[in-house]
Amino acid sequence: MSKPIVAVVGRPNVGKSTLFNVLAGRKISIVKDTPGVTRDRIYADVTWLDKQFTMVDTGGIEPESKDLILSSMREQAEIAIATADVILFVTDVQQGVIDADYKVADMLRRSGKPIVLAVNKVDSFKKYEADIYEFYNLGIGDPYGISAASQLGLGDLLDEVVKHFPAGSAEEEEDERPRIAIIGKPNVGKSSLINKLCGSQRSIVSNIAGTTRDAIDTVVKFNGQEYVFIDTAGIRRKNKIKEDLERYSIIRAVSAVERANIVILMIDATEGVTEQDAKIAGIAHERGKGVIIAVNKWDAVVKNDKTIYEYTKKIRDTLAYMPYAELIFISAMTGQRITKLYELIDMVIQNHSLRVATGVLNEIMAEAVALKQPPSDKGRRLKLYYITQVAVKPPTFVIFVNDKELTHFSYTRYIENKIREAFGFRGTPLKFIIRERK
Numbered sequence: 001m002s003k004p005i006v007a008v009v010g011r012p013n014v015g016k017s018t019l020f021n022v023l024a025g026r027k028i029s030i031v032k033d034t035p036g037v038t039r040d041r042i043y044a045d046v047t048w049l050d051k052q053f054t055m056v057d058t059g060g061i062e063p064e065s066k067d068l069i070l071s072s073m074r075e076q077a078e079i080a081i082a083t084a085d086v087i088l089f090v091t092d093v094q095q096g097v098i099d100a101d102y103k104v105a106d107m108l109r110r111s112g113k114p115i116v117l118a119v120n121k122v123d124s125f126k127k128y129e130a131d132i133y134e135f136y137n138l139g140i141g142d143p144y145g146i147s148a149a150s151q152l153g154l155g156d157l158l159d160e161v162v163k164h165f166p167a168g169s170a171e172e173e174e175d176e177r178p179r180i181a182i183i184g185k186p187n188v189g190k191s192s193l194i195n196k197l198c199g200s201q202r203s204i205v206s207n208i209a210g211t212t213r214d215a216i217d218t219v220v221k222f223n224g225q226e227y228v229f230i231d232t233a234g235i236r237r238k239n240k241i242k243e244d245l246e247r248y249s250i251i252r253a254v255s256a257v258e259r260a261n262i263v264i265l266m267i268d269a270t271e272g273v274t275e276q277d278a279k280i281a282g283i284a285h286e287r288g289k290g291v292i293i294a295v296n297k298w299d300a301v302v303k304n305d306k307t308i309y310e311y312t313k314k315i316r317d318t319l320a321y322m323p324y325a326e327l328i329f330i331s332a333m334t335g336q337r338i339t340k341l342y343e344l345i346d347m348v349i350q351n352h353s354l355r356v357a358t359g360v361l362n363e364i365m366a367e368a369v370a371l372k373q374p375p376s377d378k379g380r381r382l383k384l385y386y387i388t389q390v391a392v393k394p395p396t397f398v399i400f401v402n403d404k405e406l407t408h409f410s411y412t413r414y415i416e417n418k419i420r421e422a423f424g425f426r427g428t429p430l431k432f433i434i435r436e437r438k
């Protein structure tokens, strides 16, 4: 199920990060501090009542001068328009409506995207009621008075946000064609790969029904099978600030990965694997997508008989949290191993939705337990009663045990490896849920 994306846009100091942190709660994304950037959270999963969505914070580096505020806000708005299902525009009641707010409001309104207007720092409704009305002048609908710091008015705001979620995601669900997101740093070769994957055939570029995002979806027919490639290359940023560029590439990746079944993570062979690659890969991992790591520009690397081994080791070390990912060395320019890449895509798609019968699973678990005793603590030993697969995309298993406290991450990993030995599951993460049965 693809989760809606809500993008937060607003001037510096109106309280965007405060709001973001409050709504994100403790569920912080793994994206870590970039040196020099105080705000570390770029995206987060939010649950409101029965609805779940991904929130992204478009606010990047604070502009150094006042003149730059408007252009930086325009950039934020652009990225929000391109990636979000709903835009949350945050303003500040204590500063009132300023000129830049009008300009950005105009831009957002023209996009036709659903916009929710939050007026922050309403620490007292009595005191600020009249001031909130002033924000009707922006012409983007009802202003919602909130206080992010005191957590006031957030329920009404979220009710309004979730009202705008597209109902059409069911259509996307019914679409049986594999959806593949191509993600990676700027200039890694995403556009080149899309072009190569299309080959000489005419490709149909379309907006798939059921999404309000502007992702460019390319439908490609290969060996009689249709594939939908979700491109994140789209917008070229004018912004030259490195941190901002990185932020945008992460936001675009989040938006594309949400809609995909599997992900091709591109790494630039001429630069080697970097922290930025690890951050982007983390998005696919957290969301349980199938992953193929494509090391691109392989043509441009001077190679000896050890090169491929050295690259493999470095990548496996840096992306140690995804040992299941498939690895392939390609050239989007010369077309090297593009056919092989299609084969990998087919395999990973299959594995990502593979179901294993309960009987066989329990045989494997019983055998594994017989080979290696489960851990024990203070004379009590972990007992594994039963295992069953409860979901696909990614394959998810529930193991019933006598006492959850006794389970150990390394033993679950051991069971996972036994299942992988038997069924492969190459390219896909597996999820394990431990339940107690008295």
Ligand code: GDP
Pocket (backbone or CB within 6 Å): 010, 011, 012, 013, 014, 015, 016, 017, 018, 019, 059, 120, 121, 122, 123, 146, 147, 148, 149, 150
């Ligand atoms: P951002 O630049 O838009 O991300 O803004 P921040 O979240 O960093 O907040 C800017 C300043 O406004 C900080 O000093 C916050 O403590 C303050 N602030 C945020 N929310 C509220 C609020 O609801 N009421 C008041 N009075 N101050 C707030």
Ligand code: GDP
Pocket (backbone or CB within 6 Å): 184, 185, 186, 187, 188, 189, 190, 191, 192, 193, 233, 296, 297, 298, 299, 300, 330, 331, 332, 333, 334
């Ligand atoms: P994107 O920003 O990720 O979409 O990257 P592009 O597809 O625009 O490629 C960025 C640059 O890398 C361009 O100059 C491409 O010609 C070059 N490039 C892309 N793929 C390859 C490749 O496989 N080998 C080499 N040598 N250059 C490549």
